[in-house]
Amino acid sequence: MASSDPLLPISAREEDPLSSDVSRSDPNAETHRRRRPVKGLLAVSFGLFFIAFYVALIATHDGSRSNDVKSDGTASRARLAGVSEKGNDGMWKLTGDRNTVSFSWNNSMLSWQRTAFHFQPEQNWMNDPNGPLFYKGWYHFFYQYNPNAAVWGDIVWGHAVSKDLIHWVHLPLAMVADQWYDANGVWTGSATFLEDGSIVMLYTGSTDKFVQVQNLAYPEDLNDPLLLKWVKFPGNPVLVPPPGILPKDFRDPTTAWKTSAGKWRITIGSKINRTGISLVYDTTDFKTYEKLDTLLHKVPNTGMWECVDFYPVSKTKVKGLDTSINGPDVKHIVKASMDDTRIDHYAIGTYFDSNGTWIPDDPTIDVGISTSLRYDYGKFYASKTFYDQNKGRRILWSWIGESDSESADVQKGWSSLQGIPRTVVLDTKTGKNLVQWPVEEVKSLRLSSKKFDMEVGPGSLVHVDVGPAAQLDIEAEFEIKKESLDKILGDASVAAEAEEFSCQKSGGSTVRGALGPFGFSVLADERLSEQTPVYFYVAKGKDSKLKTFFCTDTSRSSFANDVVKPIYGSSVPVLKGEKLTMRILVDHSIVEAFGQGGRTCITSRVYPTKAIYGAAKLFLFNNAIDATITASFNVWQMNSAFIHPYSEEAVRALSRA
């Protein structure tokens, strides 16, 4: 069927931003193996087609145009598709009912997993970010920490400081479980700056009877820029579960914001039966509170809301806003962490200060509904933002847990990371989603760089020679060649698949479509027996419009059979005139991928057993059946952040600085 749309290369096509939002993460998408046209003869010759046309391109050192080299055909289809030739189908099941080679983690594999430039304590377990703030020249970061083991338990507040959100110094624990009202856990909380510049911290305590209460704490000495010591208000707890709220459904108070009546207001997530809710309290002194009759918001069937976050974003300016800002240029974000699914969701909406309520712009993707927006489509939970008054940014922290077994965590002695802090703003171009980007300061870690420009034909794999490949920053721009696009869009026999495609259910990076997948394979060994592809998949829709998906496929990231290896991702809005861009931060066992400038973000944890140390390599691939792509990209080696262990000397030195 001839399309009435002009046939343009993807960079010039206009797509309705978020036109098919419903399928953004698409858990219910049907599983279809993506195929080129459903015509028997073509399908049969399909297999022969790309074996015959297997091309191996070698990237040259100076990034000059690569030469097409036809192989002698012995390179098999399996290698082309990146599937391990030794393995079975590459899908390593989590249960042990498949007879794999007995696998044991050794110390070499485990110690490789530790990251070079992500925040993590020297050892043991970490979870939620707490009370992030900037004060007297230092960024402060607190976090849920177990000082005794690499599994959750005995939770206290860890503490670290940095001048730049990247180079951290560990400090002594900020708060421990030394009161009846936090005896069973000093849990998550948030900081608020008062008008006089002082700081109050509200946090949840799990009492000696396991009741969740809110407590007030503040720095012992505001003249100490390191804020080493914290004092708990003697009148704690300041809030206990109100009537109708169960004692274990009341936690994670937010940063407060000023109401037009001049009071401070906070919100706390909870649930009533299966309806997730956010309670609202007003206070003038953070010691006594009045609970509003209204809820900030509620959404049925979403379960308990943890780590609620509530903040304004500018509709027109690409900058952060103080939490108390309100006005016509402002939208408000409600975000919650869903206890049931361990997924963070957010929605954009309008806040009504007069009664402390908020309604979403689009109720079909209200907070917590499975298809609603996420900061991140991978492993990413309990996130929290703060306003950085130093640089006028809103910054997002998030807990990145492990995807491996606890016995490996116990063996290696640690568990969990924080994501690289990201700036968060409203996407002023679409108006319908947030945009996140690693903080600028991460660029200070960039060492050497290499630039590449190449054209990559269908069914190609290119080894990108950058030397060591476990600590990388990659920025890339892709374009599908106009001729390829024209051909596909004009070819009625190429079936529409955009409506049914999802990263999770469409089989991963080895399943080839007309216009994708293409991207990078990181943490891959030479034979691609282990690899983690990060890619775009462009699909033709029924209306002949194109829809773009951004995915990370960890299913073949490791031979280990005791790690979780999902395929993550979502659709990503691509607007008229835009090329396809991606950024990837690789740091040992964490891969953070950002599509279209941070419209769709994916964090993954991977645990290769072979693609480690010098054996880890970077590949560029184009598994599309028909499309030739051009790729223009930079790869930087990333330095370590040299996070300083706690020492008294270091602290003394910093205090004098």
Add this chain to the structure above:
Amino acid sequence: MGNIVDETCKQTPDYTLCLSLLNSDPRSSSADIVGLCLILIDKIEALGTETIGQINVAYKTKPMLKRELDECNLRYKTIVEADVHTANIAIKGNPKFAEDAIVDAGVEASVCEGGFPKGQSPLTDLTQKMVKICDVTRAIVRMLL
């Protein structure tokens, strides 16, 4: 009261197993959901300990499987020391961490079993039982979320 036990077990993947585990413990008659979970975590601990005992026996009767038994030893130590410990604490305050620990226990058992060449595991009955108990326990823990 058989009622809570019965109602709860109906919502698990293995009603019969669930009933037999809970009814064999006198605490179940007056327990709430948290209490039922604690009973099952005890069962996981007991089974884990028993399995470690069997591993020790197998070192002598099947010395050619030492490497696989070593791995199982490590895995089961994680179950008994880390997973059970975490589950016991978390179940009272923050159940999702208990769920994670119990899921992990099932994984550790499966990985242990999967390490043996086909048909040679001396622990199959025990590891399979662990996986089943963890499935049941997890279903009940999720009721607390």
